[in-house]
Amino acid sequence: MAKISILSGKGGTGKTFASTNLVRVLPNATYIDCDIEEPNGRIFLNPIIEDISDVYTKVPLIDDNRCERCGICSKVCRFGALINLGREILILDHLCHSCEACYEMCPMNAITMANRKIGEISTGVSRGIDFIEGRLNPGEPSGVPIIKQINILIKSIELSIVDSPPGTSCSVVNTIEDSDLCILVTEPTPFGLHDLKLAVELVKEMDIPMAVIINKSGSDNQIIYNYCMKNDIKVLMEIPYDKKIAELYSRGTLIAEADSTYEKMFVDLAEKILELIENEAAGNSEW
Amino acid sequence: MRVAISSTGTDIDSIVDERFGRARYFIIVDTETGEHEAIDNEAYQLSGGAGAKTAQMIIEKGSEAVISSNIGPNAMDVMEKAGIRVYRAYNMSVKEAVDLFNKGLLQEILQPTSKGHHGGI
Amino acid sequence: MKQLAIVSGKGGTGKTTIATAISSILNNKVMADCDVEAADLNILLKGKKIKASNFKGKEIAAIEYSECNYCGICEDVCRFDAIKDIKVNPYKCEGCGLCTLKCPLDAIKMKWVETGEIVVLEIENGQLCEAQLSPGADGSGKLVTEVRKMAISIGEEPEWIIIDGPPGIGCPVIASITGVDAVLVVVEPTLSGFEDMQRVIDVIKDIGCKIFVCINKWDINFRVSQNIMSFCESRGIPVAGKIYYDEQVINALKETKGISEFNDSDAYKEIVRMWEYIEKHI
Ligand code: SF4
Ligand code: SF4
Ligand code: SF4
Ligand code: SF4
Numbered sequence: 039m040a041k042i043s044i045l046s047g048k049g050g051t052g053k054t055f056a057s058t059n060l061v062r063v064l065p066n067a068t069y070i071d072c073d074i075e076e077p078n079g080r081i082f083l084n085p086i087i088e089d090i091s092d093v094y095t096k097v098p099l100i101d102d103n104r105c106e107r108c109g110i111c112s113k114v115c116r117f118g119a120l121i122n123l124g125r126e127i128l129i130l131d132h133l134c135h136s137c138e139a140c141y142e143m144c145p146m147n148a149i150t151m152a153n154r155k156i157g158e159i160s161t162g163v164s165r166g167i168d169f170i171e172g173r174l175n176p177g178e179p180s181g182v183p184i185i186k187q188i189n190i191l192i193k194s195i196e197l198s199i200v201d202s203p204p205g206t207s208c209s210v211v212n213t214i215e216d217s218d219l220c221i222l223v224t225e226p227t228p229f230g231l232h233d234l235k236l237a238v239e240l241v242k243e244m245d246i247p248m249a250v251i252i253n254k255s256g257s258d259n260q261i262i263y264n265y266c267m268k269n270d271i272k273v274l275m276e277i278p279y280d281k282k283i284a285e286l287y288s289r290g291t292l293i294a295e296a297d298s299t300y301e302k303m304f305v306d307l308a309e310k311i312l313e314l315i316e317n318e319a320a321g322n323s324e325w
Numbered sequence: 326m327r328v329a330i331s332s333t334g335t336d337i338d339s340i341v342d343e344r345f346g347r348a349r350y351f352i353i354v355d356t357e358t359g360e361h362e363a364i365d366n367e368a369y370q371l372s373g374g375a376g377a378k379t380a381q382m383i384i385e386k387g388s389e390a391v392i393s394s395n396i397g398p399n400a401m402d403v404m405e406k407a408g409i410r411v412y413r414a415y416n417m418s419v420k421e422a423v424d425l426f427n428k429g430l431l432q433e434i435l436q437p438t439s440k441g442h443h444g445g446i
Numbered sequence: 447m448k449q450l451a452i453v454s455g456k457g458g459t460g461k462t463t464i465a466t467a468i469s470s471i472l473n474n475k476v477m478a479d480c481d482v483e484a485a486d487l488n489i490l491l492k493g494k495k496i497k498a499s500n501f502k503g504k505e506i507a508a509i510e511y512s513e514c515n516y517c518g519i520c521e522d523v524c525r526f527d528a529i530k531d532i533k534v535n536p537y538k539c540e541g542c543g544l545c546t547l548k549c550p551l552d553a554i555k556m557k558w559v560e561t562g563e564i565v566v567l568e569i570e571n572g573q574l575c576e577a578q579l580s581p582g583a584d585g586s587g588k589l590v591t592e593v594r595k596m597a598i599s600i601g602e603e604p605e606w607i608i609i610d611g612p613p614g615i616g617c618p619v620i621a622s623i624t625g626v627d628a629v630l631v632v633v634e635p636t637l638s639g640f641e642d643m644q645r646v647i648d649v650i651k652d653i654g655c656k657i658f659v660c661i662n663k664w665d666i667n668f669r670v671s672q673n674i675m676s677f678c679e680s681r682g683i684p685v686a687g688k689i690y691y692d693e694q695v696i697n698a699l700k701e702t703k704g705i706s707e708f709n710d711s712d713a714y715k716e717i718v719r720m721w722e723y724i725e726k727h728i
Contacts, residue, residue, distance in 0.1 A: 048484045048613070054638075075614045076456050076645070078638040112381065116505075116543050118374025121381050121403050128406050130399050133374045137542030138525050176648060177620075179373070204456070204613060205483035206581040211537055228702045229462070233484045240581035258700055288636040288667040343625075347591060370558075372503055372541075372588040395625050 040315050041192055043217040045202035045210060045241075046224065047233025052253035052277065053223045055287060057201040058082040059294040060311075061167055063304045067197040068168040072188060072213040074157065074181040077171045079201050081290045085164035093172070093184045094153035096136040100127055104148035111140035111149060132179060157184050159191075168195075185212045206240045214241065218315050220248040221274070226258040231265060238269060247318055251307070254279040272314075275307045326356045328426060329388040330419045335363035337420045343394035346376030352419050353386055356427055376400035383409065392422050396434060447604060448728065449626040451480075453611035453619060453650075455642020459632045460662040463695055463705055465610045466490045467717040469569070470706035475606040477569065478597035479576035480590045480622040482562065487610055490704045493567025493574045497600075501577065503561035503588055506539040507546060513553035520545035520554060537582050562589055566600050573600050590621040620649065628656040628728050630686070634663050635670035643674065647683070658724055660687035684727065687720030689713050 044057040058079050061069040071079040098111070098120070109122040119133035120140055131154055141149045157174040172188050174181035181203075189212070192198045202213045214220055220241045224234040234250070241248045248271055252262050255276035266273055277283070283300075286293050293300040331348035332339045342348035347369045354361040364386065368378035376396070380403035383391060391404065394415040404411050412431040414422040425431050452468075454461050465487060469477050479487040509520070509532065521529040524545055528538035536559065546554040561583035567574045575597040577589050590612070597607050611622040611629075623629050629650050633643040643659070650657055659678050664671050671688075678685050694711035698704065705714045 048486075076638075076642055078641070081638050081641075114543065114547060116371075116374075116541060118368070118371065118377030118381070118399070121377060121384070121406075123384065123403075123407050126406075128403060130374075130377055130402065133377055133399060135373075135540050135542060136525065137540060137544055139542050139544040139547065142523065142544060143547060176645060206579070207483055208537075208582065211582045227699050228489050229486050229699070232486055232489060236484060236581060243581060284666055288670060290637050347595075370502075375588075397624075 039193075039196065040219075041198045041200060041217045042219045042221060042311060042315070043200040043202050043214040043246075044221045044223060045214060045237060046204055046222060047206065047230075047235075047237040048204050051223050051225055051230065051233075052251075053204070054078050054082070054201055055283070055293075056221070056223050056251055056253070056277070057199050059292055059300070059304045060308060061199045062292050062294045063301065064197065064199065064308045067199050068170060068195050069164070070188060070192065070195075070198050070200045071169075071171040072185055072209075073201050073203045074172040074174040074184050074209065075203065077173050077201075079169075080171055082292050083164035083167065083169055084290075085162035085167075085169035087160045087162040087169075089161045091159050091161075092155050093157045093159055093187055095134070095156050095183050096138070096151040097131050097134045097154045098129060098138075098140050098149045099152040100129070101148045101150070102126075104146045105144075106146055106148075108145065111144050114139045114143045132177075135180075136183075157181065159184065159187060181209050182212050185209055189215065206236050210240065211244070214244065214246060217246050218318060219311065220246050221251055221311070222248060223251045223253055224262060225254045226252055226256060226260075226262050228261070231261050234262070234265070238271070247314070249274045249311075249314065251275045251277065253277045274310050275303065277303075326390060327353055327386070327388045328356055328390045328392060328423065329353050329383045329386065330391075330414075330422055331366075331393040332363070332419050337361055337423075338418050340416075340418055341392065341394065341414050341422050343415055345391075345393040345396040345400055346379045348379070348393065351379075351383065351386075353388060354419075354423050356423065374399070377403055380404060380407070390426070392426060392431065401434075401436070447598075447607060448628075449607045449609065450628050450630060450724070450728070451609040451611050451623045451626045452630045452632060453623065453646055454613060454632040455639065455644075455646040456613045459634045459639065460689070460695070461610060461632045462486055462490065463699070463713075464630075464632055464660065464662070464689075464717055465608060466704040467706050467714060468608055468721055469572070470704055471718060471721050472606050472608070473571050474601075474604050475572040475608055476597045476601040476604045477572065477574040478593050478607060478609045479574065480593055480609050480618070481612040482577040482579045482589045482593065482618065483612060485576040485578060488567060488574060488576060489702060491567070491569045491574055492702075493569040495565055496568050496573075497566040499564050500560050501562040501564050501589055501592060502558040503579075503583065505541040505543075505556045505558050506536050507534045507541070507543070507554050508557040509534060510553045510555065513551050514549075515551060517550065520549055523548045564589075564592055564596050566596060572604060573597075575600060587618050587621040590618050594622070619646070623650060623655070626655055628658060628724065630658045630660055630724065632660045632662055633674060635661060635667040635674060637670060640670055640674055640677075644677070647681070656728060657683045658686040658727075659683055660689065660720060661685060662689045663691045664688040665690050684723075686723045686727075687716055689716045689720075
């Protein structure tokens with residue numbers, strides 16, 4: 039059982055590129071798209087979707103016959119989701135955080151918690167690779183419930199490659215929780231380094247082992263190497279700046295399938311990752 | 326009629342605050358007597374639900390109309406359900422806004438002018 | 447004063463290059479870096495910090511242990527598993543306050559905690575406002591609002607406020623485009639880029655302001671570029687700029703310079719032309 043999360047300080051650094059190609063060369067790995075606002079892995083893996091299940095959050099439902107319009111629920115809700123109009127209580131679903139304070143505090147037991155759909159989880163197969171994707175409905179404030187649900191699925195998966203959301207937000211924290219390894223994809227520019235630092239700070243704080251992949255590698259790799267050396271982080275791979283990658287990518291093709299040089303690069307990466315995880319499990323960590 | 330105006334300050338010459346849920350103060354004016362009081366909008370610092378919480382406060386203060394510039398969909402929803410009308414004013418003092426309101430010269434807002442979930446203006 | 451927000455469905459589409467180039471064109475402006483989770487405009491604009499203020503973005507539960515008898519009720523009621531061994535985990539606490547209501551000894555209070563910083567920097571012909579959110583912290587929609595508020599208050603009647611928006615379609619994006627005069631959507635012609643662009647346009651459409659599209663690296667995939675063009679045409683959205691793939695952009699970034707310092711590059715010329723178009727049609 040191992041969970042490997044691929045993340046980056048920012049979107050568009052090759053996170054999906056790295057995770058889809060990696061999963062292609064890893065035997066028995068499952069690709070999991072937790073980039074719930076923009077799940078793109080599907081474009082490259084072309085999975086056959088076998089099942090779609092809805093994800094819900096809980097929102098209060100008020101029984102008008104029991105409610106005495108005392109307004110207590112509206113007062114205890116710190117998110118403004120319940121408004122006391124005097125003659126009725128207005129429920130603003132989008133603002134509800136499902137904390138159930140209203141349910142707990144209603145003196146008349148007038149509140150029950152009901153389901154509201156916020157997105158879905160698709161599962162399927164892509165030429166032998168198991169595929170899971172979380173997708174948040176547009177305009178929904180938080181995708182964390184979807185990520186939490188996926189995390190439950192991950193618990194029974196042999197080897198998970200998790201494509202994380204970009205940035206360092208709350209959904210990233212939830213995505214990478216309990217990972218055995220975080221792989222940070224970065225670019226060798228001052229921007230890449232800037233974002234990498236933020237991501238490293240978060241992963242460190244969560245006490246997860248990490249390693250780095252340099253995308254669009256070139257003459258400026260040194261700025262990343264210097265930083266990684268100082269912080270004791272391994273660089274696992276350099277993906278060159280190659281117009282071919284951009285072309286294949288824009289067509290939605292996996293380079294590890296189309297080009298044997300790249301296939302070998304990703305096989306090497308996979309070996310290094312498995313080794314790191316074994317070492318970690320054996321406790322002889324060198325992080 | 327009691328009218329609540331989003332305001333950048335506590336006196337009647339303060340400029341109308343363009344935001345509703347994140348306005349620091351509201352000034353409630355009684356249009357018959359001209360009496361007014363300033364109230365702190367405690368909801369302005371919430372990370373989410375500021376507009377809705379502000380709307381709740383305005384309902385509790387017994388206001389029958391609101392003057393502001395931009396109002397989000399949550400607050401607009403509440404206003405509609407509560408039967409409180411919303412009027413638009415910007416770039417003027419609270420006093421000027423009330424004068425225009427009394428003359429029927431302020432435009433009524435029927436659609437939320439700004440959409441925000443958490444933290445929208 | 448006019449406000450323009452620059453967004454894209456996802457990061458890495460050249461948004462920062464375009465924002466800094468526009469910054470160099472304008473004489474009297476405030477730039478607002480609303481990509482609060484990864485603010486990076488200043489790497490190119492190289493401003494000098496003139497002001498900073500703490501941002502307290504979140505309320506969390508704080509247990510007063512001298513009043514607590516370790517009954518564990520708070521732990522049981524919390525729906526977010528944020529209390530373990532009578533300790534509040536600040537990452538998990540949603541600030542709902544239920545534990546404070548349920549504690550029999552009134553030993554828990556809600557407390558505002560710092561989740562970031564808002565910084566003002568002096569740049570050429572204007573100011574830059576940016577925020578830095580602590581890692582793992584949320585409430586970035588409110589922080590975006592605070593950055594924009596700072597941007598409006600700091601300048602001396604700036605002609606333009608240019609907002610560099612965050613990627614995605616979530617609440618920070620909505621907070622950064624609320625109330626602007628126009629939004630410029632930057633897209634790269636890839637299948638995923640096109641998909642992301644459609645999603646972000648769906649969100650902007652709801653807000654009802656003027657939309658412009660800029661296709662960056664126009665020539666890396668003509669077919670997708672054509673599809674983007676016909677999509678925009680069918681929606682009545684003007685394609686204001688078509689920037690060709692230009693090595694100079696990469697060279698400029700390598701030297702941490704704005705593309706404006708390579709002012710005879712094709713990319714810069716096209717951005718200037720695009721800006722003239724936007725100014726005229728906004
Ligand atoms: S707390 Fe219960 S009884 Fe009181 S207003 Fe709310 S739902 Fe009605
Ligand atoms: S569950 Fe919590 S957030 Fe939702 S309405 Fe009730 S008190 Fe408010
Ligand atoms: S509920 Fe109150 S008294 Fe009980 S453990 Fe929690 S803080 Fe302490
Ligand atoms: S405030 Fe809410 S989320 Fe935070 S610890 Fe208390 S019950 Fe849990």
